[in-house]
Amino acid sequence: MKSTKTNISRRHFLQTSAGAITAAGMLGTTPLFASGTDVVKLQFMYPVGVSGDINRIVTGMINNFNSSHEKIQVEPIYAGSYDNTEQKVMTSLGVGEPPATWLPINSALQTFLGMDALADVTSLAKADDIYQDFLPGFLSICESEEKLYGLPFQCSTPVLYYNKDLFAKAGINKAPDNWTELLETAKALTIRNGSDVSQWGVTFGGGWHDWIFESFVRQNALVPWQKDKVMFDAPEAIDALEFWVKMVKEGVMPSASTWQGSANDFMAGRTAMLYHSTGSLTNLRKSSPFEVGVAFMPKNKTYGATIGGGPILMAKNQPDAHLNASWTFARWMTNTQNQTHWCKETGYIAARKSSWEGEDLKTFVNEVPAAKVALDQAAYAGAFLQVPGYHKVREYLKSALDRTLAGEIDPTSALKDATKQSNREIERLMRRRS
Amino acid sequence: MRFPFQNTTKESLVALAMLLPSLIFLTAFTYWPILRSLYFSFHDVMLGSDKIYFLGWENYERVLTDGLFWKSFRNTAFYTLITIPVAIVCALLLAVALDTKIKGVSLYRSAFFYPVMIPSVAAGMVWVFLYAPGYGPINGMMDALGLPKLEWLYSSDWALPAIMVMSIWKYSGYFMLILLAALQLVPRDLYEAAKLDGVSTWHQLIHITVPLISPTIYFVVIIGILHSYQIFDYVFVMTQGGPADATNVLTLYIYQNAFQYQDIGFASTVANMLLLFICILIGLIAATLGRRVHYLGR
Numbered sequence: 001m002k003s004t005k006t007n008i009s010r011r012h013f014l015q016t017s018a019g020a021i022t023a024a025g026m027l028g029t030t031p032l033f034a035s036g037t038d039v040v041k042l043q044f045m046y047p048v049g050v051s052g053d054i055n056r057i058v059t060g061m062i063n064n065f066n067s068s069h070e071k072i073q074v075e076p077i078y079a080g081s082y083d084n085t086e087q088k089v090m091t092s093l094g095v096g097e098p099p100a101t102w103l104p105i106n107s108a109l110q111t112f113l114g115m116d117a118l119a120d121v122t123s124l125a126k127a128d129d130i131y132q133d134f135l136p137g138f139l140s141i142c143e144s145e146e147k148l149y150g151l152p153f154q155c156s157t158p159v160l161y162y163n164k165d166l167f168a169k170a171g172i173n174k175a176p177d178n179w180t181e182l183l184e185t186a187k188a189l190t191i192r193n194g195s196d197v198s199q200w201g202v203t204f205g206g207g208w209h210d211w212i213f214e215s216f217v218r219q220n221a222l223v224p225w226q227k228d229k230v231m232f233d234a235p236e237a238i239d240a241l242e243f244w245v246k247m248v249k250e251g252v253m254p255s256a257s258t259w260q261g262s263a264n265d266f267m268a269g270r271t272a273m274l275y276h277s278t279g280s281l282t283n284l285r286k287s288s289p290f291e292v293g294v295a296f297m298p299k300n301k302t303y304g305a306t307i308g309g310g311p312i313l314m315a316k317n318q319p320d321a322h323l324n325a326s327w328t329f330a331r332w333m334t335n336t337q338n339q340t341h342w343c344k345e346t347g348y349i350a351a352r353k354s355s356w357e358g359e360d361l362k363t364f365v366n367e368v369p370a371a372k373v374a375l376d377q378a379a380y381a382g383a384f385l386q387v388p389g390y391h392k393v394r395e396y397l398k399s400a401l402d403r404t405l406a407g408e409i410d411p412t413s414a415l416k417d418a419t420k421q422s423n424r425e426i427e428r429l430m431r432r433r434s
Numbered sequence: 435m436r437f438p439f440q441n442t443t444k445e446s447l448v449a450l451a452m453l454l455p456s457l458i459f460l461t462a463f464t465y466w467p468i469l470r471s472l473y474f475s476f477h478d479v480m481l482g483s484d485k486i487y488f489l490g491w492e493n494y495e496r497v498l499t500d501g502l503f504w505k506s507f508r509n510t511a512f513y514t515l516i517t518i519p520v521a522i523v524c525a526l527l528l529a530v531a532l533d534t535k536i537k538g539v540s541l542y543r544s545a546f547f548y549p550v551m552i553p554s555v556a557a558g559m560v561w562v563f564l565y566a567p568g569y570g571p572i573n574g575m576m577d578a579l580g581l582p583k584l585e586w587l588y589s590s591d592w593a594l595p596a597i598m599v600m601s602i603w604k605y606s607g608y609f610m611l612i613l614l615a616a617l618q619l620v621p622r623d624l625y626e627a628a629k630l631d632g633v634s635t636w637h638q639l640i641h642i643t644v645p646l647i648s649p650t651i652y653f654v655v656i657i658g659i660l661h662s663y664q665i666f667d668y669v670f671v672m673t674q675g676g677p678a679d680a681t682n683v684l685t686l687y688i689y690q691n692a693f694q695y696q697d698i699g700f701a702s703t704v705a706n707m708l709l710l711f712i713c714i715l716i717g718l719i720a721a722t723l724g725r726r727v728h729y730l731g732r
Contacts (some may be wrong), residue, residue, distance in 0.1 A: 087694050094482035115482055156508070196582075199619040206677055218490050257677045392695040402678035406590070417501070424496070428478060432485065 032078045038071055040325040043099035045077045047085040047368035049154070049309065050279035050346070057345045065332055074101075082310070083391065086111070093117050098315040100326045103153060105142035105310050107124035107390045110227070112313060114388055114433060118149040119314040124327050125151075133336075138351040139381040142311040150168065151334045152351040154342070156279040157305040157381050158205070158212045158298050159374050161388035165290040166199070166271055166272040175295035179219075179243055182298045186252035189272035202265070202273040204244075207259035210397045211306050211384055212275050216240035216299055218304025218382065225387050228430055232397060233412070235420040240300075241404055241411040248405050255405040264289045278374035281347025294370035296377045309348060336407055386428040391424040468709070473703035478714040479679035495702040503704060504677055507711075510663060511715045513598055513683065516657040521718050522651065525609030530639060532610070533617045543614070548606040554604070558671030561600045562587065565672075590680035597668050597681060605661070609654050616650035617643065645728045652727045656716060663712050684708045 015038025031217065044062065048054040057076055062076045079085040082105045092098045093115055104112070112118050125148050130139070138152040138434045162175050170189050176182040192212060198347045217224045220236035222228050231237065247253040257265070259276075265276040267288045276284070296303055312330040314323060332338065336354040340361045343350035355361050355377065365372045387393055400418035409417075475494070478487040510536050532543050549557070564572050565586035573583045586596045620643060620717040628638050644651070669675060675682035675690070682690075684704065694700035 083694060088480065090482060090696060091693060118698075256590045256680075258588045258677045261585070275496075365672065381662075389695065392691075392697065395690075395695075399679060402590075403501065405679070421496075421500070432480060432483070432487070 015033070016387075023390075033314040039073050040321055041073045041075065042101060042322065042325055042329060043075045043077055044312075044329065045085050045099045045102040046104065047079055047082045047090055047424075049082050049105070050156070050277045053283065054279075055345060058343070060254075061333065061338060061342070065329060069328070069332075072328060074329055082108075086391070089117075090115070096317075098317070100318055100322055101312055101314050101329060102359040105311045105314055106307060106385075107385045107394075109142070109144060109149065109313075110386055110388045112388055112405070113144055113149070114224060114267065117316055117319075119323055119326075120147050121148060121151075121314065121327060122146075122148045130332070133352050133354050135351055135353060135378070137381060138307065138349070140188070140322045141307055141386075142313075145385075150313040152310075153312045153330075153334055154279060154346075154348045155307060155351050155378075156277045156309040156348050157307055157374050157377055158208075158215055158275050158297060159281075159377065160279045160295045161266060161276060161284055162275040162293040163266070163272050163288075163290055163294065164293045166269065167293070168272045170272075174193055175293055176298045177296070178298050179300045183243075183250065183252065186247065186273065187250060190252045194250065195331065195371075197251070199269065200254055200271040202247070202264070202275070202326075203254055203257050203262045203271040205259050205262040205274065205276040206257035208308070209257075209401055210311065210394055211398070212307055213244075213401060214306040214384060215238065215304055216243070216300075218380070219297065219300040219302060221301045221304070223322075223382060224341045225385055227387065229426060230387060230393060230397075230422045231421055232387075232400070232422065238411050238415055240259060241401065243300075243413060244401070245399060245404060245411060255403060255407075277347075279309060279346050279348045281370060281374075283347075294373045305377050306384040307381050308376070308384055331415045343371065345373065347374070350376060351394060380434060385424075387426055388433075389425045392425050396421045396425075404413070439473060467575060471702035471705050472543070474699050475706050477699050479698040481692065481698055489699065494700050496700060497703050502682065503687065503707075506682045506684050509594060509681065510665070510683045510702040513594065513601075513665060514659055516660040517598045517601050517605065517662055518655065522609055522654055522658065524602060524606040525613055525649075525654070526644075528598075528610045529613035529617055530643060545724055547611055549606075550608045550611075552604075554667040555671050557604060558668050561596075561668075562672050565596055576577060590678045593673050593677060593681045594720065597672060600668060601662070602671075605658065609658065612648055612657075613647060615658060616647040620646045642717060648727045649729055652723060655723060659715060659719070660712070663708065663715075664665070670674070683702045 046058055058078075062074050065417050066073055074275075077099065079088045085102065086104045086108050089098060089102045089104065089112075094363040098117060101297065109118075120214075128152070130148070134152065136153045140149070141155075142148055142150040142152055151239075160175060165187060167173070172185060172188060176216060188201070189199065190197065190201040191199040214224060216232075217237045217240050220240055222231070222236035223233060223235050224231050224233055248255045262271070262274060263276055263280055263284065265271045266276070267284060269290070274284075278294075281294065297305060312333060314326040318326070333353060335354050336358060339350040339352045339355040340358055342348055343355065343361065344364050348354060350361065361371075385394065394417040400409075400414035404411050404414045451708075459552045462683070476491070478489050528546055532539055532546070536542075552560075563667060564570050567573060567585050567588060569573070569585065572586070576583050583681065584592050587593050624642050625638060628642060633641070664685055665683055669683055669686050670679050670689075673681045675686050685708070688704050691697045691704060
């Protein structure tokens with residue numbers, strides 16, 4: 001078990017370093033719309049948002065695209081995390097040289113719209129099969145006021161991963177289905193030696209725990225935001241955070257973790273259950289030295305999930321030829337076959353109905369039923385925090401969650417504080433727009 | 435007899451001409467940005483937009499009630515308060531040890547100065563590897579010594595101390611070099627006299643060396659504080675401020691606000707607060723430690 005983790009970690013470290021070096025090398029990059037005589041050159045900026053070998057898979061797909069499209073050359077630019085990627089795009093927008101296409105988290109949609117940066121692709125999509133073939137929930141994360149601004153590419157939700165070996169050892173034969181069962185199961189799976197915890201019952205992937213938190217609020221039957229305000233201090237949200245605090249106080253869940261660290265912990269058997277993106281599924285399944293179970297996030301009043309991952313967006317201010325080429329690229333990355341491939345390779349949810357109806361994915365789901373859990377759960381899912389100033393609002397929320405779980409402040413005060421600050425930020429941005 | 439202030443116009447012009455190159459750079463890249471950030475701090479300014487709105491004191495109100503600002507402030511202060519004294523003591527001991535005529539002394543001096551020459555981003559990456567929980571050599575060592583393995587950069591309790599250890603490693607060599615230069619100027623006969631009187635090495639250090647190089651120590655303290663309040667590179671490379679903002683520091687918070695949240699006005703406000711704190715801190719140090727500095731022969 002130990003040696004497996006060592007290998008995984010070393011590979012991740014090397015990947016990350018290689019990525020950082022590649023990204024650094026890109027700093028003095030080529031002009032963005034530099035086209036040769038015939039060939040249209042595009043840049044595609046993308047992040048790696050989950051655990052696994054995503055970089056290799058994306059560049060592989062883009063190589064395939066380039067070799068099958070003589071007139072278009074797409075340059076893949078790995079830009080780090082979602083935040084890094086969005087920030088690079090915003091900076092390049094600031095100097096008027098955005099990449100032709102990029103992949104942010106869906107929540108950044110309003111931010112980019114606020115910068116007047118996005119091409120409206122509604123008519124292109126209507127002339128195509130987009131509205132018929134994409135799963136409506138996923139298409140809606142790319143929409144604002146009934147206009148379409150991108151195509152959903154890497155759609156995810158958090159899911160509950162569990163270690164079947166540890167479950168069997170503790171004599172538990174099913175995943176928890178509601179919050180009460182979650183706490184009980186976590187208690188039964190926690191192993192401590194004095195004050196030292198050698199095995200946590202459950203870990204919520206840190207760094208994106210605000211995204212997971214919104215799922216908990218949705219399980220309390222509330223979407224804690226509207227397009228111009230957040231309601232983190234609603235009773236449903238406070239109740240969700242109180243539940244988290246209870247889990248920490250009972251000693252079954254660590255008060256903080258990191259995104260990559262929590263996935264490593266799960267693979268190394270240091271946590272029996274893990275809330276993480278479905279995009280990590282293939283990596284967790286293949287790299288764990290035990291059988292990985294996947295289940296819906298347990299419900300409270302209802303099931304609920306937040307859609308993560310992102311759409312491929314296209315820059316507004318680019319020549320027609322480039323916009324068309326960008327559309328061709330986005331369309332290709334999200335075609336039936338590629339969505340199937342992407343889904344199998346990573347665990348991200350294929351966004352097209354035709355992918356799920358195809359033989360390829362059907363066979364795969366027969367072999368790996370876990371792959372379909374996130375799709376089924378998506379019936380209860382919605383977009384994540386699509387408000388103006390999302391990056392800052394997210395920080396306010398994360399800070400409130402962190403401080404509460406660290407025991408520095410009570411849930412109600414923390415969430416009231418975060419709501420006040422977030423709404424002030426949203427108001428400021430709305431005031432700027434009008 | 436002429437007094438210095440009775441310069442002719444010609445002399446003033448020469449002085450100005452000599453100052454001009456550095457003045458141009460200081461104005462363009464220091465004074466102008468300071469004035470501009472002061473102006474921005476009273477306005478709503480967004481990255482990538484030309485529109486600016488007057489806000490009055492709103493940004494300052496927001497800063498003072500912002501939990502994350504205070505957390506970054508505390509982290510920065512904690513970092514400075516521990517890192518700088520420890521690094522200076524290490525540097526002083528190293529400098530004294532290497533101010534002797536032992537064999538291969540220049541090799542030792544280079545060896546201890548070497549960390550300073552490693553680019554901070556590269557050094558950060560190396561330490562990320564050293565600290566890695568699964569396979570990092572540091573945890574390997576802890577295990578071998580029978581100590582508990584730590585999560586280091588992934589733990590909100592240990593991430594900041596971990597960065598501080600690395601900073602001490604990096605600063606010590608730099609401070610050592612400056613202190614070593616000062617040590618060369620301490621008259622040797624003082625030590626010989628002390629030795630004849632039977633003063634121990636420890637007391638020589640406390641009563642002769644430290645007072646006589648106190649101007650340099652004072653300089654190192656000031657430089658150290660300025661450096662540590664500007665810490666950005668290690669945090670950015672190693673933790674990006676996480677986990678759970680445990681390593682967020684003021685410069686990183688300024689950067690996040692300006693470039694991640696596009697809120698130039700707020701970022702400028704935090705920058706001004708940082709400037710204010712540094713001025714107060716340096717003023718306090720000048721008023722306390724500065725008075726105890728002993729200048730040889732004055």
